[in-house]
Amino acid sequence: MKVFFHTLGCKVNRYETERMLEGLMGVGFSLTQTPTDADLIVVNSCTVTAESDRKTRQITRRYKRQNPSAVLLLTGCMPQAFPDDAASLPADIIIGNGSERNIVNEVQSFFENRSKIINVAPHFTGELFEAGALKDFSERTRAYMKIEDGCNRGCTYCIIPKARGRVRSRSLDYIKTEAENLASNGFKELVLVGINLSSYGSDINLTLADAVKTAANVKGIERVRLGSLEPDLTTEALLIELKKIPQFCPQFHLSLQSGCNATLKRMNRLYTAEEYLAVCDKIKSLWNNASFTTDIMVGFIGEDDNEFNESLDFAKKVRFLKAHIFPYSVRQGTVAARMSGRVSEQIKSKRAEIMASTCDDISKKVMSDIIGLTRSVLFERSENGFTEGYSEDYVRVFVKENRALQGRVVKVKIKELMLDGVLAEPV
Numbered sequence: 001m002k003v004f005f006h007t008l009g010c011k012v013n014r015y016e017t018e019r020m021l022e023g024l025m026g027v028g029f030s031l032t033q034t035p036t037d038a039d040l041i042v043v044n045s046c047t048v049t050a051e052s053d054r055k056t057r058q059i060t061r062r063y064k065r066q067n068p069s070a071v072l073l074l075t076g077c078m079p080q081a082f083p084d085d086a087a088s089l090p091a092d093i094i095i096g097n098g099s100e101r102n103i104v105n106e107v108q109s110f111f112e113n114r115s116k117i118i119n120v121a122p123h124f125t126g127e128l129f130e131a132g133a134l135k136d137f138s139e140r141t142r143a144y145m146k147i148e149d150g151c152n153r154g155c156t157y158c159i160i161p162k163a164r165g166r167v168r169s170r171s172l173d174y175i176k177t178e179a180e181n182l183a184s185n186g187f188k189e190l191v192l193v194g195i196n197l198s199s200y201g202s203d204i205n206l207t208l209a210d211a212v213k214t215a216a217n218v219k220g221i222e223r224v225r226l227g228s229l230e231p232d233l234t235t236e237a238l239l240i241e242l243k244k245i246p247q248f249c250p251q252f253h254l255s256l257q258s259g260c261n262a263t264l265k266r267m268n269r270l271y272t273a274e275e276y277l278a279v280c281d282k283i284k285s286l287w288n289n290a291s292f293t294t295d296i297m298v299g300f301i302g303e304d305d306n307e308f309n310e311s312l313d314f315a316k317k318v319r320f321l322k323a324h325i326f327p328y329s330v331r332q333g334t335v336a337a338r339m340s341g342r343v344s345e346q347i348k349s350k351r352a353e354i355m356a357s358t359c360d361d362i363s364k365k366v367m368s369d370i371i372g373l374t375r376s377v378l379f380e381r382s383e384n385g386f387t388e389g390y391s392e393d394y395v396r397v398f399v400k401e402n403r404a405l406q407g408r409v410v411k412v413k414i415k416e417l418m419l420d421g422v423l424a425e426p427v
């Protein structure tokens, strides 16, 4: 029996796909990259924007058309947040995102009875982080590890707390076991991810630094990176602890959303632009090789030209290495869905374009700043005469093709800017 996965959305979803795959492989499935070959097709969905929902609907219908004899399973955040919408799609099995541990039972039950299954259990207070540890990961150099799930915050635009439930954190024992499994399979870099990663440990009396330390102390793990962080929870105490961990990569993905205080207030984000900048300054005082990446939303309810320009100027001030820009879209059931002052689609896409091109220019400047400096790079693959990988501060680095470097962390000297990264030489 063959299974095909289509994963939408964030790194947490990517991780959960691996857990589901491992469970299914345990009962005899093998992975196929071709949906028309599959006996089981799994769509692991995302619901962060209206566009994510549209994609989920589109691919679910497409797979049913392409391979009507395969069993189609829809899971992830979309059915969890909008079970009625999901039920109208032509999937045979519809389960929520807490069901990765149950997927095997649901699939086996469908193959026995051939009757549609809809089982979206709501999240509940007191829910625990799922037990167990991955044995392997499909990517070859960098593995994601989910260490936290859920969010207790109330950003007015966000549907994710409904789709993910309350904060729950993974035990250090499972972090250690999974890091050991991954290291024994040759992984050198781990990216710790979560829904609200900064809240890691708040329910089990630990801190994010404890999780990083645990993963970093595993033999064979040479680098540990973090997923998205909340600026107001990126405290000086946390930064000082992270600084003590030599394997920690100082790439800080600090979620911005807007650089305008009035917009941030309507979003119910719990920091001001000035406080955000102060966190960046603190980071720069601790690491001389730190970089900043972020997410920026444009066209939130009530955002006028002045507010947008404030946000744009702020992005220039922080100097992001990379920024993910996306237009606001209404999510039913959120506070913002009831606010007045919606921005037209046309203005939103114009602003997204301006913000993206400004951030691209900034990114080039940030990369130019490291010309002549040394960085350490984990080389991942070779293509078109180059071997490439990422530096500790997440700059894409190319060297002249040398396959012997693949899978190794190597010091390089940065030489010049390229189209989507920098050219370097090993030192």
Ligand code: SF4
Residues within 6 Å of the ligand: 151, 152, 153, 154, 155, 158, 159, 160, 161, 195, 196, 230
């Ligand atoms: S912190 Fe805000 S944006 Fe992030 S998941 Fe929680 S509610 Fe959504």
